[in-house]
Amino acid sequence: MPGSENPHDHEIIIIGAGIVGISIAAFLAEAGHQVLVIDRTGICEETSSGNAAALAFxxxxxxxxxxxxxxxxxxxxxxxxxxxxxxxxxPKLVPWLYRFWRASGASAQANSLRAQAMMMQLAETEMLSLMQRAGLSSMLREDGSLELYESEAELKAAQPGWDAREKVGIAYWHIRGRELAEYQPGLSPRFVVGSFVPDWKTVSDPKLLGQALWAYAERAGARFTKGDVKGLAASDGSSVIRLADGRALSAGKLIIAAGAWSHQLAQQCGDIIPLETERGYNTTLPAGSFDLRRQLIFSGHGFVMTPLESGIRVGGAVEFGGLRLPPKYARAEAMLKKAGTFLPGLQTGGGRQWMGYRPSLPDSLPAIGKAKDLPNVFYAFGHGHLGLTQSAATGRLIRDLVSGQTPAIDLTPFNPQRF
Structure with a gap:
């Protein structure tokens, strides 16, 4: 069994119990590795708890x-x-914005698109398989998504993106007029055309899914301890994690999957990675607030609406403000007000507001791979809006790396040192 003669406290420690860390733990535990997950709050309690529930393959x-x-x-x-x-x-964001601008060039964008398409193919296969192995297929919803436009000109501007999807085999079709009401009754007439993606999937509740996947990982042998990581000391042979309560834990292999805080830990391992935080806001309305048939995407306004087991989630948008500035819930209120005009029958009272930190790299690709000078330290962060979507693929890839196997896809575009 891997790690049975491990001289350290633990064979593998994963920092971060969001959906990415949970998925990595599940894959490694399935393979027989001894895994300890550390998180300062709990299982799927932070950013992974409040996302839009989309498996946006x-x-x-x-x-x-x-x-x-x-x-x-x-x-x-x-x-x-x-x-x-x-x-x-x-002022602090300027270097990231410069890299973002560089990533928007035709060649760089084409490379990112190819890598993302490759990653998404793996993500779909691995997530659906993981949910099946864990007995969680009942939490999967396959209702498709409907992206809405207020004019034909707006659709025309978006068409190159649909063409790019079509080239990699992603099915979609445009719908107009009365057909829109068949896909989603109660829409405002301001929306004249929509793009339907039949294979788009969501989950019944992202927090509940994460906790259920953790229960599966725990049955396979993974363990959890609550702790606030304050420092790392890593070498070629081991890593020592220092916690705020004074504990020190050692591991033969360390995986950093701490979302928006990951770059701070990577820096202690000798890697400077330009991770920024897209702060996202939402409001979850009570069940019965509207008969929402599927996820609606209002791309021109930067938010989505998702039917959940617990209600309706209205959220999205991007705010760059780092990790320390207080939330500005007026952003959630603005999206909710728009949602009420887009779906005139929507009951907008009684909702719960939330803000989370999406870990974002300038080219929209995550960092998956080894630390530059520490072969026993692995990075798995920077998924932006796609943490839930790409979590199982990341778990598979980290398992491949830890086990010394050839990764399921070429990891060159995801190299943490690419910047």
Missing amino acids: SDILPLASKGVLAKMPGWLLDPLGPLTIRPSYL
Whole structure:
């Protein structure tokens, strides 16, 4: 059994019990590895608990694109719009924005799109298989998604993205007029056309899914301890994790999957990785607030609506403001107000507001691979909006690396040192 003669406290320690860390733990435990997961709050309690519940396997377009750059000046003038930067945070963000601009070039964007398409193919296969092995297929919803536009011109501007999806085999079709009401009754007539993706999937509740996957990993032998990691000391042969309560834990292999905080830990391992935080907001309305048939995507306004087991989640948008500035829940309120006009019958009262930190790299690709100078330290972070979607694929890839096997896909585009 791997790790049976391990001289350290633990064979493998994973820092981070979000959906990515949980999935890695499941894959490693299945393979017989001894795994300890550390998190400061608990299992799937932070960013992974409040996402939009989408398994967005067709979402292969990088955020860095000419279309997004063209829209950014207008968005930035609206502090409650789809994308904004807190003025006090702008000086710190400039280096990341420069890399983001570089990633929007035609060649760089094409490379990111190819890598993302490859990653998504693996993500779909591995997530559906993992959910089946864990007995969680009943939490999967296969209702498709409907992306909505207020004019034919808006659709025309989005068409290159649909063409790119079509080239890699992603099915979709446009619907108009009365047919829109068949896909989603109660829509405002301001929406004249929609794009339907039949293979788009969601889950009944992302937090409950994460906790259920953890229960599966735990049955396979994974263990959890609550702890706030304050420091790392890593070498070629071992890693020592220092916790705020004074404990020190050693491991033969260390995996950093701490989401938006991961770059701080990677820096202690000698790697400078340009991770930024897209702060996302949402409101979860009570069940029965509206008869929402499937996930609706309002791309021109930067948010989505998702039917969950517990209600309706209205959220999205991007705010760059780092990890320390207080939330600005007026952004959640603005999205909810729009949702009420887009679906006039929506009951907008009684909701729960939330804000989470999406870990984002400039080219929209995660960092998956080894630390530069420490072969026993592995990185698995930077998935942006796609942590849930790509979690099982990341678990598979980290298992491959830890086990010394050839990774399921070429990891060159995801190299943590690519910047």
